Amino acid sequence: MYSYFRFLAIFIITFGHGVRTEEDNYSVYEGYKLIEVTPQNTLQSSILGYFQKQQHKIPSVNFLSSTKLPNVPNLLLVPPESEIELQTVLRSSKIPFKIVNNDLVTSIRAERSENSRRRSPTGIDFESYRRFDEISGYLEDLSKKYPQQAKLIPVGKSFEGRQMNALRITDSSEGRSDKKVIFIDAGIHAREWIAPATALFVIHQLVENFDSNRDLLKDYDWVILPVVNPDGYEYSHTKERFWRKTRKPNSFACVGTDANRNFDFHWGETGASNYACAETYRGPKAFSEPETEALKKVLESFEGNCKMYLSLHSYGNYLLYPWGYESTLPPTWQDLDEISMAGANAIKNATGTEYTVGSSTNVLYAAAGASDDYAFGPLKIPVSITMELSGAGSGGFDPPASKIKPFVEEAWIGIKAMAEAVSKKY
Ligand SMILES: [Zn+2]
Secondary structure, X not given: OHHHHHHHHHHHHHHOHHHOOXXXXXXXXXXXXXXXXXXXXXXXHHHHHHHHOOOOOOOOOEEEEOOOOOOOOEXXXXXXXXXXXXXXXXXXXXXXXXXXXXXXXXXHHHHHHHHHHHOOOXXXXXXXXXXXXXXXXXXXHXXXXXXOOEEEEEEEEOOOOOEEEEEEEOOHHHOOOOOEEEEEEEOOOOOOOHHHHHHHHHHHHHHHOHHHHHHHHOOEEEEEEOOOOHHHHHHHHHOOOOOOOOOOEOOOOOEOOOHHHOOOOOOOXXXXXXXXXXXXXXXXXXXXXXXXXXXXXXXXXXXXXXXXXXXXXXXXXXXXXXXXXXXXXXXXXXXXXXXXXXXXXXXXXXXXXXXXXXXXXXXXXXXXXXXXXXXHOOOOOOEEEEEEEOOEOHXXXXXXXXXXXXXXXXXXXXXXXXXXXXXXXX
């Protein structure tokens, strides 16, 4: 018996995942293609929607970007099992499409090798994407190097036991403890790697480039949680590049919940799926995930003091405000619009990149149970904004490592402008 298991173990190590390099872990995407589909009218959109409703199938067509609007391209990640059916339906319904990537796994491997080549051993330099333990290490290092300015806030543990820390940044020379708070998070969706990179750049600016940015810390402390979904983030680095959800198993075969549909405000309504295998699965109940519970608790600890909640996502260049659960605008929508426009205009003037501003439901689609609605609704944070950063690379979630620096610098211009507008108004 023992030797049988030993043989089995050797077999698995030799022929299974054990012999693969880190890049080869992405072999789950062998045979996958990226297909861009552009419905011309609402009928064609609803035909395409049929594939979106198949997300309980394994593997299923995965909508990397989607919109209900006609004439706007949707980007689909298509497993080999679904390709013929999809193309047949698209052709017979005369829905325009093009294959934009025929050999996805090769592109992902090339992107990962490029990332490895650019890695510097000296730490966070915005020249490559970093793993969760490196990000955590950077926060710890800053809190030791600048103990008066940067303090770690332990916010909780992920399902797989990773310690989640936020960093509270303050101008200690002021000697005040009554400051208002700007709260930023990133990485609630695992695959959106440019978002944690941007959060780190904000931290870097406020702590390591303090002299140029001290005005931003005059009346406000900044609290930044760079990775809300560390288990998913790590999984997207080692196994499935396009992983979005958390990693807690469900009662069915499928793993993970869309953490940004898991908040207890209009939970489970429009835009959130009750299929455990769907990309937008809302979870078995609100706050079923330890990561969303942790974010809720830390946000609650600043209740009354926090004036701005900014959630970083990618991609599409949007600045979105509530509501995400319905198309009606909140009574203070003009304030939200003004703050968001300050960010969009600053970016446009600096780099020419255009951000679309509006309410989540009206600009994109309804997505009930998201963190921004929860911050704005139950927690009464007066400014709550979701920033969809720039996209590039395979599937849009993989800006080449050489693009990290320009992208995070650009985002910082917008974030700074929004923070300045908030400081003036609140
Ligand atoms: Zn997202």
